[in-house]
Amino acid sequence: MDTKLKLEQVFREVFDDEEIEITDDMTADDIDAWDSLTHVQLVVAVEEAFNCKFSTVEVMKLKNVGEFIKLIDRKTGNA
Amino acid sequence: MIKLFDRLPVWARLIWLSLELAIVLFAIFMGTKTTILYQGF
Amino acid sequence: MLNFSISGLFFAVLMFITPILMRVGKRFRREIFLLLNTAVFLLCLRSVPALVIGVLWILVPYFMAPVLTKAADESAGKLQHILRNFFYVLMILFFAYLMHYEWVPFFKILPYSNAVKLLGLSYFLFREIDFTMQYGYLKESGVRITLPDYLNYVLNFYTVMAGPILRYEEYVTDFYDESKEELTGDMILHDLHRILFGYLKVYVVSAVFSTWAGYWFERVSTGAGFFSITAEFLLFAFFNSFFIYFNFSGYCDVVTGGAHLSGMTLRENFNQPYLAVSLVEFWNRHHITLSEWIRDYIYSPVIKVLISGSFRKKLFEGQCIALFITFLVAGIWHGTNFNYVVYGLLQGLGIVISTLRTNHMKKKLGKKGFKEFQSKKLVRIAENAATWAYISVSFSFVGYDVCGLILQKL
Numbered sequence: 001m002d003t004k005l006k007l008e009q010v011f012r013e014v015f016d017d018e019e020i021e022i023t024d025d026m027t028a029d030d031i032d033a034w035d036s037l038t039h040v041q042l043v044v045a046v047e048e049a050f051n052c053k054f055s056t057v058e059v060m061k062l063k064n065v066g067e068f069i070k071l072i073d074r075k076t077g078n079a
Numbered sequence: 080m081i082k083l084f085d086r087l088p089v090w091a092r093l094i095w096l097s098l099e100l101a102i103v104l105f106a107i108f109m110g111t112k113t114t115i116l117y118q119g120f
Numbered sequence: 121m122l123n124f125s126i127s128g129l130f131f132a133v134l135m136f137i138t139p140i141l142m143r144v145g146k147r148f149r150r151e152i153f154l155l156l157n158t159a160v161f162l163l164c165l166r167s168v169p170a171l172v173i174g175v176l177w178i179l180v181p182y183f184m185a186p187v188l189t190k191a192a193d194e195s196a197g198k199l200q201h202i203l204r205n206f207f208y209v210l211m212i213l214f215f216a217y218l219m220h221y222e223w224v225p226f227f228k229i230l231p232y233s234n235a236v237k238l239l240g241l242s243y244f245l246f247r248e249i250d251f252t253m254q255y256g257y258l259k260e261s262g263v264r265i266t267l268p269d270y271l272n273y274v275l276n277f278y279t280v281m282a283g284p285i286l287r288y289e290e291y292v293t294d295f296y297d298e299s300k301e302e303l304t305g306d307m308i309l310h311d312l313h314r315i316l317f318g319y320l321k322v323y324v325v326s327a328v329f330s331t332w333a334g335y336w337f338e339r340v341s342t343g344a345g346f347f348s349i350t351a352e353f354l355l356f357a358f359f360n361s362f363f364i365y366f367n368f369s370g371y372c373d374v375v376t377g378g379a380h381l382s383g384m385t386l387r388e389n390f391n392q393p394y395l396a397v398s399l400v401e402f403w404n405r406h407h408i409t410l411s412e413w414i415r416d417y418i419y420s421p422v423i424k425v426l427i428s429g430s431f432r433k434k435l436f437e438g439q440c441i442a443l444f445i446t447f448l449v450a451g452i453w454h455g456t457n458f459n460y461v462v463y464g465l466l467q468g469l470g471i472v473i474s475t476l477r478t479n480h481m482k483k484k485l486g487k488k489g490f491k492e493f494q495s496k497k498l499v500r501i502a503e504n505a506a507t508w509a510y511i512s513v514s515f516s517f518v519g520y521d522v523c524g525l526i527l528q529k530l
Contacts, residue, residue, distance in 0.1 A: 036415055037439050040423045047428070055192060057257050059424065060416045084313050085306070092309050099316035106323040107127050 003050075003069050003076075010045045014038060024066035050076055122163040124239055124281065126374050127323065134160070134277060135315070139381040149383070150295070154268050157275035160239075167235035173218070174238050181211075181248040182270050185255040192256065208249070215245050223458045240280035242453060246413055247274050251288045253417070264292050278379040282371060284389045285409035294385050303381070311377040318373025321366045329363035337520055341528070349529070356520075357512040364515055365393060368407070397494075397503040399467075399474045402511055410450070419446040440475060444468040459517040466514035 008022045015033050028034040034042075043059050046052075046068070052075035054062075062068050084092060122130060138156060142149050165171050188207060191200035216224065218241060220232055238244070251270065258265055273291045301307075336356035343349050369390040376386045387409050396402035403411045423442035431438030451464020482490045493499060516522050 036419065037423065037435075040420055041427060041435065044424060044428050053194065056417065056421045056424075057253055059420055061257065085310055089305075089309070092313070096309070096312055096316060099313070099320055103316055103319040103323055106327065107319075 003072055006049060007046065007065070007069060007072065010042065010049050014042050014045050022065045024064070024069070026065040027063055046072065052076055121166050122160075124160060124164050124277075126281070126319070126371060130163075135378045135381075138378075139383075142382045150268055150272065153272050153382075157272055157277050157280075160277040160280065161275050164239040166237065167233070169233075170236045170238060173236055177214075177218075177238070177244065178248075178271070178274055181252050182267060185252045188252050189256040189259070211245070211248075215241070219456055221452075221456045223461060240282075243280065243283055243285060244274055246285050247288070249417060250413070254288060258289060261289075263289055264296065269295070278375045278382075278384065279386065281375070282368070283407075283409055284372060284376070284387045285413050286387060290387070295383075300383070300385075303383075308381065311380045314373050314377035314380075318370045318375075318377060321370025321373065323370075326363050326366035326370060329359050329366060333359035333363050333520075337525075341525060353516070354509075354512070357516040360518075360520065361508070361512040361515045364518065365390075365406070394508065395504065396507050396511075397500055398478075398507055399470050399510065402507055414446055414450050418449055419443070422446065436479060440472045443471045443475060447471050454518060457521075459521060459523050462523060463514055463517040466510075466517070470510050470514065 004022065008020065011020050011022055011031075012018050015031060015038065020031070028039065039062075040059065043054050043062070047054060050072050052072065054071075054075075058071065062071065084095060087095070122128075125131060134156060138153075141152050141156075145152050161174065162171075165174065184207065188204050190196060191204040217227060217230065217232075218236060218238070220227055220234075220237075251273070255265075269292050270288070272295070273286070273288055276286075276291070279286065333356050336352050336359060340349055340352045340356055343352055372386075372389045376388070379386045389406075389408050389410075391405040391408065393402055393406035396405050419442055422445055423438060426438040426442055427435055431441070445468070447467040447470075448464040451467045452460055454460050454463060478490075481493070485493055494503075
């Protein structure tokens, strides 16, 4: 499944909102509920969905969706 | 305060700075015992 | 041994000559800055052991960074992961030993002398952890890493006393930023004003609040009668919290203005904290760089471990625990005697209660209803007053032996 599509599904589950559509330049400012807690929730959900692990520094650096997708692809070998 | 300062003409700002300097020097030399909250010394 | 302080002549001289030297010797800015930073470091040493400890404490993380980064890699074995974590644990333990936390009985057995304390020790720890943990990312992104730059980052005399806490990447990028505007006359006057205003905040305004706080603290110590003591204590706490704000933000104004004259942009540490309507918001407005560091290096990892494991289905509980731990640690970091433990406990407790309340209100009023409720003027005023009252009471343990006072009264 396309990384972006799968990630969108994760976003919808974490934020409990089936209407969310993600774009590459989307950041925490674009979603109301995206704070430091839900940020980590997102990361953990992504780790489970894509079967990979993020380090403390990586979690910090994930500022937008585009970077998320790039990093996931690198970790899962889809790059 | 900072924004007001920036809008004043140069001569007014220089006077303001001199006043501040005078007050600060006075405070430091006339025995204020205040220290900075050094966290880690 | 120099007592490096913003009110000292040495600091005033540095504030004056550094911008000039950095401007005149533009090509050698890094070397000039390094010379000055090293001079400050050496002059502030209290003993020869301090020199040895200081040099090791600063250099070891730099040389260990590549090793630690390799050990963090997914392909590295379990042993390497464990050794890496062990290094950080050792670092923190050694830090605690150097700081000499009074309430840790173990430290009383070990030999120690105050002469090994280094100026800015607490802040070195933050910078070194940031550098070592970011090293892999920095290398990949092509960020400039050299020993002189690292030393300037760690020893930066503008931030050595009490921050602001910069990350290595932002420091080095800022230092070599060619696209920055040249200093204009307006900017210089602005910086001078910021510096002097900062001094004013510290040596006039905070001095006054310190005197008033001290006066009411004395009254509480010698007074009697529950209600009058409580009222006096609240006055003391209130004046003390304003002392802290003006003292610390004033210091930040001085060093930020000074650094800007030398071509360096420091991060802001304050954003009108007295306007906060919740504890969380307060910490996003007060000592901002510390809050961010703690969020990135303590809260995030802790909550991640919790919600990946046992608290997967109990997100809210996990968050409360993570917040409590985070604020407790942050509180303890502030000082070495037991009062700071109480301070940390109060902060942790306050945050948890605040989070519980928000959660409860959101459930009762719904997300939209809660938002409307929060925007009412009276609600904001009440929440602002409550926040400031709680902050004042918990901050009263900073700098005063309130534990001793309470024990004395009982």
